[in-house]
Amino acid sequence: MxxxxxxxxxxxxxxxxxxxxxxxxxxxxLLLMMLFGAxxxxxxxxxxxxxxxxxxxxxxxxxxxxxxxxxxxxxAVMWYFVGRYVPVSTAVxxxxxxxFLVGAVLILGSGFIGGFAAAWTFLFPLPAHSGSLWSINAxxxxxxxxxxxxxxxxxxxxxxxxxxxxxxxxLGAGLGFKQGFGLAPEDTGPPPAVAASTMVAxxxxxxxxxxxxxxxxxxxxxxxxxxxxxxxxxxxMIYLFGHIFINATIYMAVxxxxxxxxxxxxxxxxxxxxFYLAWVxxxxxxxxxxxHHLLMDFAMPTWAxxxxxxxxxxxxxxxxxxTAFGALTNTYRSGLKWDAASGLxxxxxxxxxxxxxxxxxxxxxxxxxxxxxTQWVPGHFHTYLLxxxxxxxxxxxxxxxxxKSPLGLAPVGFWLYLVGGSIFVLAFLSxxxxxxxxxxxxxxxxxxxxxxxxxIGACLAIAGVAILVVRxxxxxxxxxxxxxxxxx
Amino acid sequence: MSEGxxxxxxxxxxxxxxxxxxxxxxxxxAVHMAVQLPLLIAIxxxxxxxxxxxxxxxxxxxxxxxxxxxxxxxxATSLWMLPRMLDQALADPLAELGKFLSLPLLGGLPLxxxxxxxxGLGRAFVWANFIPKLGAVGGLYLAxxxxxxxxxxxxxxxEAGWTLITVAAALGLVSFVAVFAGRPRAMFAPHxxxx
Numbered sequence: 076m077x078x079x080x081x082x083x084x085x086x087x088x089x090x091x092x093x094x095x096x097x098x099x100x101x102x103x104x105l106l107l108m109m110l111f112g113a114x115x116x117x118x119x120x121x122x123x124x125x126x127x128x129x130x131x132x133x134x135x136x137x138x139x140x141x142x143x144x145x146x147x148x149x150x151a152v153m154w155y156f157v158g159r160y161v162p163v164s165t166a167v168x169x170x171x172x173x174x175f176l177v178g179a180v181l182i183l184g185s186g187f188i189g190g191f192a193a194a195w196t197f198l199f200p201l202p203a204h205s206g207s208l209w210s211i212n213a214x215x216x217x218x219x220x221x222x223x224x225x226x227x228x229x230x231x232x233x234x235x236x237x238x239x240x241x242x243x244x245x246l247g248a249g250l251g252f253k254q255g256f257g258l259a260p261e262d263t264g265p266p267p268a269v270a271a272s273t274m275v276a277x278x279x280x281x282x283x284x285x286x287x288x289x290x291x292x293x294x295x296x297x298x299x300x301x302x303x304x305x306x307x308x309x310x311x312m313i314y315l316f317g318h319i320f321i322n323a324t325i326y327m328a329v330x331x332x333x334x335x336x337x338x339x340x341x342x343x344x345x346x347x348x349x350f351y352l353a354w355v356x357x358x359x360x361x362x363x364x365x366x367h368h369l370l371m372d373f374a375m376p377t378w379a380x381x382x383x384x385x386x387x388x389x390x391x392x393x394x395x396x397x398t399a400f401g402a403l404t405n406t407y408r409s410g411l412k413w414d415a416a417s418g419l420x421x422x423x424x425x426x427x428x429x430x431x432x433x434x435x436x437x438x439x440x441x442x443x444x445x446x447x448x449t450q451w452v453p454g455h456f457h458t459y460l461l462x463x464x465x466x467x468x469x470x471x472x473x474x475x476x477x478x479k480s481p482l483g484l485a486p487v488g489f490w491l492y493l494v495g496g497s498i499f500v501l502a503f504l505s506x507x508x509x510x511x512x513x514x515x516x517x518x519x520x521x522x523x524x525x526x527x528x529x530x531i532g533a534c535l536a537i538a539g540v541a542i543l544v545v546r547x548x549x550x551x552x553x554x555x556x557x558x559x560x561x562x563x
Numbered sequence: 564m565s566e567g568x569x570x571x572x573x574x575x576x577x578x579x580x581x582x583x584x585x586x587x588x589x590x591x592x593a594v595h596m597a598v599q600l601p602l603l604i605a606i607x608x609x610x611x612x613x614x615x616x617x618x619x620x621x622x623x624x625x626x627x628x629x630x631x632x633x634x635x636x637x638x639a640t641s642l643w644m645l646p647r648m649l650d651q652a653l654a655d656p657l658a659e660l661g662k663f664l665s666l667p668l669l670g671g672l673p674l675x676x677x678x679x680x681x682x683g684l685g686r687a688f689v690w691a692n693f694i695p696k697l698g699a700v701g702g703l704y705l706a707x708x709x710x711x712x713x714x715x716x717x718x719x720x721x722e723a724g725w726t727l728i729t730v731a732a733a734l735g736l737v738s739f740v741a742v743f744a745g746r747p748r749a750m751f752a753p754h755x756x757x758x
């Protein structure tokens with residue numbers, strides 16, 4: 076089937092401004108969080124001095140902030156494009172931004188004022204056992220911050236579900252379930268943006284529901300410590316929520332690939348039964364793959380760990396394959412003129428595809444037992460998030476607002492980001508393969524070369540992203556006024 | 564039809580109040596929480612449509628988007644989820660009467676009146692929050708370090724916890740299947756309030 080991906084409905088100015096607000100917040104917070112990350116790498120390289128207490132606070136803030144900003148910017152991509160096919164509410168979209176900002180303030184306050192440093196995963200019972208490094212109130216502040224962000228995203232996804240139901244009648248139809256199994260003609264399937272948004276809504280609502288339950292229970296435990304619960308159950312719930320949420324950011328951002336590349340190539344994105352089946356399969360697998368985060372938990376049932384390994388090998392592949400194949404066929408001999416926006420979107424697919432390989436390795440029990448606590452782990456997730464998801468987001472940002480910017484330099488920003496980001500993730504992966512541990516504030520002398528190279532990569536990547544974000548911010552006013560979504 | 568619903572609600576209430584039925588439904592903590600309390604709420608919901616025309620205009624106007632009514636229902640129902648209140652209902656006939664009156668009148672009735680005023684998104688949000696919180700309450704009953712009710716043993720407490728978790732899981736599954744298959748009327752049907 077050939078979907079009508081090329082501008083079916085123009086976006087009202089109010090909605091466009093809202094999306095630009097999302098991207099502006101995302102860009103600024105992204106840069107701030109990248110600076111936090113670079114600070115940690117520079118400290119590990121011993122190029123700057125950083126108190127270990129502050130290292131773990133920054134580690135927590137960096138993790139929570141990056142996950143949040145990936146979600147927020149991914150939501151901007153998804154909402155902008157799905158709003159062309161189904162009715163969505165700008166008020167709800169802005170409410171999500173409001174809840175996010177409240178949550179961000181609470182989380183940053185919990186860390187930089189309250190000293191909360193239990194990592195973004197807030198694994199039970201750590202928030203309540205700080206060793207006097209942070210107070211119960213600081214931990215509660217962090218958990219309330221996450222709840223606030225969760226409330227906003229729940230509203231947003233429910234609103235999108237409402238829109239999908241009003242047009243397609245059911246989430247199965249929005250996902251292209253029948254088309255995926257050959258029960259309906261391919262040409263009656265939903266556009267890629269709708270299928271992706273349906274999948275994200277399903278998995279994220281489930282994830283947020285579990286996240287809300289464990290957050291409430293953790294809050295009770297903070298103030299009534301005698302209320303304890305099974306730590307392994309808590310870890311399962313946290314990783315179910317955490318894995319789904321961060322994974323969903325990629326599936327939101329990938330909509331930029333489906334929608335922006337066709338505008339450059341003047342070829343509509345082709346969908347068929349395999350495309351829809353891939354999204355159905357990924358929906359199931361994203362919901363069930365999280366045990367690969369618990370491969371070192373010996374108390375987990377063996378079947379769950381084996382399932383986690385097998386599903387890890389398969390989880391990202393269906394959508395990745397149809398997307399990568401689709402991107403290649405869409406661009407091959409299309410005569411498109413590459414620019415920073417199209418390059419970033421295309422790079423996003425490549426970064427995602429490359430990042431999945433070390434992820435699959437890490438999802439293998441035999442390898443995970445050696446690599447889990449090494450820098451291999453931040454290496455793989457930085458590959459598909461920094462060079463995958465964030466690349467797609469930056470591509471969307473550049474496409475939507477960058478062309479209106481009075482500043483040039485987009486190619487400079489692109490190459491600095493690509494080269495710096497590649498050096499950065501390779502330093503992590505190399506260090507991981509040499510068994511350099513992750514989450515250590517202080518490193519041995521032998522580990523420093525990896526940290527130094529990683530620091531250089533981080534600084535280059537930050538410079539590149541800074542150029543792209545500043546360009547976007549400089550062109551905000553004219554971007555808000557413009558409504559031209561054609562190729563620039 | 565309206566009178567029929569009211570009669571049915573009243574009859575249902577009387578049946579639940581009968582001592583043999585009451586003692587059967589209150590002998591077990593899980594049945595008390597997962598059967599009797601919801602049935603009392605359901606009586607109020609059942610009575611809501613015929614009583615709607617008697618609702619004072621002032622209250623109807625004040626029930627903006629159904630939010631005040633839903634908040635009242637949430638407080639009334641949450642109160643009777645507390646172990647202390649379950650004990651109180653068993654120990655004191657006045658408290659028992661309070662439960663039998665407050666759950667239909669302050670829980671079910673406002674729920675039935677306000678639900679239709681709430682926009683679809685609000686209903687979905689309430690529903691999506693209700694399910695995990697029900698599961699979380701079940702989890703807290705399971706995790707409780709001590710016996711919480713004087714009238715129910717620790718084993719019944721654990722059973723109640725698992726029952727609530729099971730009900731939450733079942734509600735989640737049924738809701739998902741309904742929305743996936745395309746029958747989400749309960750959540751997204753047109754509402755009476757302003758858009």
